[in-house]
Amino acid sequence: MDDKVFVKKIKEPNCKITIFIAEYYHYRINSTLTLTLIVEENTDGISVEIISSGGKEGLYGFSYGAEKNAVKRIVNLLKENGFTEQ
Numbered sequence: 001m002d003d004k005v006f007v008k009k010i011k012e013p014n015c016k017i018t019i020f021i022a023e024y025y026h027y028r029i030n031s032t033l034t035l036t037l038i039v040e041e042n043t044d045g046i047s048v049e050i051i052s053s054g055g056k057e058g059l060y061g062f063s064y065g066a067e068k069n070a071v072k073r074i075v076n077l078l079k080e081n082g083f084t085e086q
Contacts, residue, residue, distance in 0.1 A: 003022070003023065003024040003025070004022070004023045004024075005020065005021070005022045005023075006019075006020070006021040006022075007019070007020055007021075014042055014043055015040065015041065015042040016040075016041040016042075017038065017039065017040050017041075018038075018039045018041075019036070019037070019038050019039075020035075020036070020037040020039070021034065021035070021036045021037075022034070022035045022036075023035075023054075026066050031054060031066075032054050033052065033053075033054050033066055033067065033070055034052070034053045034054045035050065035051070035052055035070055035071070035074065036049075036050070036051040036052075036053070037049070037050055037051075037074065038051075046083075048078060048083065050071050050074050050075065052067040052068070052070050052071045053067070054067075
């Protein structure tokens with residue numbers, strides 16, 4: 001299965017919003033996992049929202065921590081680059 005990435009940029013006079021949606025097949029859980037990042041840059045600074053979806057398998061929807069791990073990797077990357085978590 002091919003990984004897919006969508007990027008949409010919205011520019012306003014005092015605000016710039018970039019939306020990243022990445023979908024990839026996660027072999028460990030035999031399912032597709034989607035990460036959405038919404039990056040908003042304005043006069044107050046830059047904020048990032050991270051949303052994880054999919055990543056579940058089977059009748060009871062076990063994720064084996066795949067969604068949480070994917071978000072954690074992004075959060076750690078942002079922290080390494082100067083962002084703080086709120």
